[in-house]
């Protein structure tokens with residue numbers, strides 16, 4: 657029964673309608689300044705770059721020219737369809753890959769930059785995603801993040817806990833109350849920059865936001881690079897790295 661309900665949810669609101677409406681839902685906060693925050697968090701991006709949970713591609717206009725190669729990943733086909741529309745007129749060459757953050761089809765130490773906006777709130781468990789980010793980064797490579805997080809004000813955090821159940825279903829399995837900063841601090845990535853800010857014009861319970869940069873420690877050893885990504889079209893990845 658629960659399985660059936662989940663299937664019905666995914667076939668209607670959960671993935672289909674949500675993907676179709678996503679840009680409209682965010683239009684107000686993008687206009688109030690989220691768009692500038694996207695540009696800010698992506699400013700340090702360079703080299704071979706992968707974005708996780710790309711959604712409909714709202715970060716695309718903000719990648720700097722220091723990015724040589726851009727791979728966009730997203731697990732949900734309805735989102736990928738929206739993303740494909742946006743990449744058609746995109747001036748840089750990009751590759752779309754259907755994959756979740758927990759299993760990226762790339763070898764260890766493959767990327768200079770991993771970027772992700774508002775995905776640690778939605779992935780089923782942030783820890784495997786962070787381990788995978790560390791794995792695919794070169795030693796010294798950077799993870800750029802923009803996340804809405806648990807509010808530091810206990811009064812607002814309590815509200816987040818109450819609202820969470822309904823928000824989860826409205827927001828396509830998003831968690832408004834995750835302590836993402838602590839999760840990052842407990843991971844083996846090293847936080848190099850952390851800016852605590854607010855999502856402009858957002859409701860109080862999803863307002864607390866962080867922008868930052870975490871680095872894979874340079875001392876970690878990596879395997880030699882033997883696998884390269886497909887160069888065109890979009891690739892479906894349902895398995896992990898096979899290197």
Ligand SMILES: C[S@@+](CC[C@H](N)C(=O)[O-])C[C@H]1O[C@@H](n2cnc3c(N)ncnc32)[C@H](O)[C@@H]1O
Pocket residue numbers: 708709710711712713714715730731732735755756757758772773774775778779780830
């Ligand atoms: C709140 S949306 C953010 C979309 C986009 N990054 C943005 O900034 O507008 C959360 C995204 O995470 C994606 N997502 C869900 N589960 C995921 C997973 N396991 N790995 C990577 N992305 C995931 C969703 O499909 C959705 O595109």
